[in-house]
Amino acid sequence: MSINWLRFVSPSLKKPPLFHLCHLPPPPSSSSAVIVAMSYDKELAAAKKAASLAARLCQKVQKALLQSDVQSKNDKSPVTVADYGSQALVSFVLQQEFPDNFSLVAEEDSKDLRKDGGQEIVERITKLVNDSLTIDGSYNVTLSTEDVLKAIDNGRSEGGSQGRHWVLDPIDGTKGFLRGDQYAIALALLDGGKVVLGVLACPNLPLTSLSDAGQHSPNNKVGCLFFAVVGGGTYMQPLDGSSAVKVQVSAVENPEEASFFESYEAAHSMHDLSSLIAQKLGVKAPPVRIDSQAKYGALSRGDGAIYLRLPHKGYREKIWDHAAGCIVVSEAGGVVTDAAGQPLDFSKGKYLDLDTGIIVTNQKLMPLLFNAVRKSIQEKASSL
Ligand SMILES: Nc1ncnc2c1ncn2[C@@H]1O[C@H](COP(=O)(O)O)[C@@H](O)[C@H]1OP(=O)(O)O
Ligand SMILES: [Mg+2]
Ligand SMILES: [Mg+2]
Ligand SMILES: [Mg+2]
Known part of the structure; x- marks a missing residue:
């Protein structure tokens, strides 16, 4: 049976439209789509x-x-x-x-x-x-x-x-x-x-x-x-x-004009890998280092355009460190993926299974950022 996935966002709503669409199969007797709007008010x-x-x-x-x-x-x-x-x-x-x-x-x-x-x-x-x-x-x-x-x-x-x-x-x-x-x-x-x-x-x-x-x-x-x-x-x-x-996230398209966030704590991130990525992208400004998911909030309103979270090998990311930040950025028009370009999967229990780390930016910059991340990871691996 085919499944209809539809989005419903009322243009007349002045308040934030708080509907999540459930994806339900159509009734057997009808060919028209079924829309079930679920409110999280x-x-x-x-x-x-x-x-x-x-x-x-x-x-x-x-x-x-x-x-x-x-x-x-x-x-x-x-x-x-x-x-x-x-x-x-x-x-x-x-x-x-x-x-x-x-x-x-x-x-x-x-x-x-x-x-x-x-x-x-x-x-x-x-x-x-x-x-x-x-x-x-x-x-x-x-x-x-x-x-x-x-x-x-x-x-x-x-x-x-x-x-x-x-x-x-x-x-x-x-x-x-x-x-x-x-x-x-x-x-x-x-x-x-x-x-x-x-x-x-x-x-x-x-x-x-x-x-x-x-x-x-x-x-x-x-x-x-x-x-x-x-x-x-x-x-x-x-x-x-x-x-x-x-x-809304920043609309910056030129990476030279992008500023990026990373952890304040050196122990939480491979800053050398972040610098290599920034260098490949041509980012000019030094990274803005702040603690916590405040980075996701700041990015969602365009304070910066890129957030790189590349923890040291062996660190397992927990869902509570990214779930709220992830939706705050993606609903503001941003993209959050792991370093392999996959969306974060919050359905596996307490931990996120990730390739290398988390990268966050706007839709325009993501392809460039993704390439810079892949190249930098390869270069770092071959230099070891
Ligand atoms: N070694 C580590 N590497 C990466 N993140 C860590 C490490 N130790 C703790 N954290 C968690 O990283 C987050 C802080 O991220 P950031 O470095 O971006 O500020 C927090 O969730 C912090 O936990 P906690 O919730 O206990 O503060
Ligand atoms: Mg935490
Ligand atoms: Mg905590
Ligand atoms: Mg803690």
Whole structure:
């Protein structure tokens, strides 16, 4: 039986059209196509709320960390508190909103917290989560420490190609978080193994382009929330909740004019391979190094045109590090593939099976970028 795949996007919609088309076989008695529009409105509203609350929790912890004279920046405990607190909060909110059909694949679990000596940190996390829920006011609850541990462990789903699964990185870019730089709360929804919705909260990302002069001036407000639903485009709004604007990737066609992003952390990327690729493309500007999936957000609004993520051999990419970023960029008109030109496959569980790394750019530049990547990989291999 043939299967009809159709897209439905209403031109009259002023709000982002939030329809994902299900692909169903036509009824046996009719030759006309069947369109089933599936809305993710409720999921999007819940995801935005959960990510915004988590962002506020993380901001509070980061502020205390940076202001503290006592805590050294090498002390990992504030990060831990924020990672777990963010995960518990997002997990709790999503479970409240979708009690009958809830599956979450998330980075953290409570194993270390349940060890001897973990009680104090669990109490700190619980207080942070309860404070956030009180400020929000939608749920009339006070969570116990055990409730918080359970909420964290509700993120233990394995994901896969069947049904719906939320995918969460409660803090992506922990090193950036510690330095007071960029980090993101990244939340996505998989439906049938495909990413259908993504929300990226980037509390330290300026609202204006990173390429604008004076972006570090004290008047430049920070805190961006990117969101995308399949077929509906990508939007960005300030984390304080004011109105959203549609964003588009850069339209740059000449690689000489393209600027590119890569990891801030040298250990996360083969910078020598990235430089070789940039050299082959003729990119003139030096790479912009920022932490976390904030790179996907920045790219989706055209701050830069290329993102290269080429981790060292043996590193396995996890789905929560790319699911939200991937849809945010692709709905803004960008392309995300591995180094063999294949789309990322989020249906295989927690890990992405990739050839070498991930490359991201606009549709015009992708063929040039892809060739430069292949040639550079070959050259690097033959020089070893
Ligand atoms: N050795 C590594 N190579 C590549 N990525 C890593 C490595 N270690 C951790 N990461 C993850 O890379 C992401 C940060 O990417 P970037 O380098 O682009 O900022 C984070 O998801 C971080 O995890 P985490 O979520 O714990 O911060
Ligand atoms: Mg991460
Ligand atoms: Mg993380
Ligand atoms: Mg981590």
